[in-house]
Amino acid sequence: DAKTTQPTSMDCAEGRAANLPCNHSTISGNEYVYWYRQIHSQGPQYIIHGLKNNETNEMASLIITEDRKSSTLILPHATLRDTAVYYCINRGADGLTFGKGTHLIIQP
Amino acid sequence: ETGVTQSPTHLIKTRGQQVTLRCSSQSGHNTVSWYQQALGQGPQFIFQYYREEENGRGNFPPRFSGLQFPNYSSELNVNALELDDSALYLCASSLRGPGPNEQFFGPGTRLTVL
Secondary structure, three states, rough: OOEEEOOOEEEOOOOOOOOEEEEEEOOOOEEEEEEEEEOOOOEEEEEEOOOOEEEEEEOOEEEOOOOEEEEEEEOOOHHHOOEEEEEEEEEEEOOOOOOOOOEEEEEE | OOOEEEEEEEEEEEOOOOOEEEEEOOOOHHHHEEEOOOOOOOEEEEEEEEEEEEEEEEEOOOOOEEOOOOOOOOOOOEEEHHHHOOOEEEEEEOOOOOOOOEEEEEEEEEEOOO
């Protein structure tokens, strides 16, 4: 079973920042937080990952709380092409354990 | 740099048959993982291969088996197909080493079991 909790769906206006929350209260000390997204019928796409510190790359920023029990993925200027299901994952030793994710809909 | 490729794109089989799905990993990657994604659900981890051996398995029965070849490509075999095996099958490759390593997914194979 997935060890993360995410809202089922969210809306965001085009051009605005999209903030996607994730709870992972049972995360262990050596588990990373990974974010992937899946655009309809395509394979999941890696976005970003982090352990303790906040991270930023060309796609997004990841904010992890100090107690590591939750995190927020930020898409700074959402576009229509960012409409997708976003998965927050605590990475174990082997495979990724996906939950149902958040369906983010970017509104024009 | 070549990404992860999978074949075939779509496949239709009947109950009881056997199927083989193929995956070519991204250039430089030595680890392949397979996932099953039912409609409306997140991908579920089937197993992972590293150095041609199974290296981790999810909650799938033994009729799901795999192979990894010296060139790091991989096959997923499913025997005695059931209707519930209808799903999108995803392959992901990664480079195993110290520290975290992101997995890169292929486009998937859509399997329909009638």
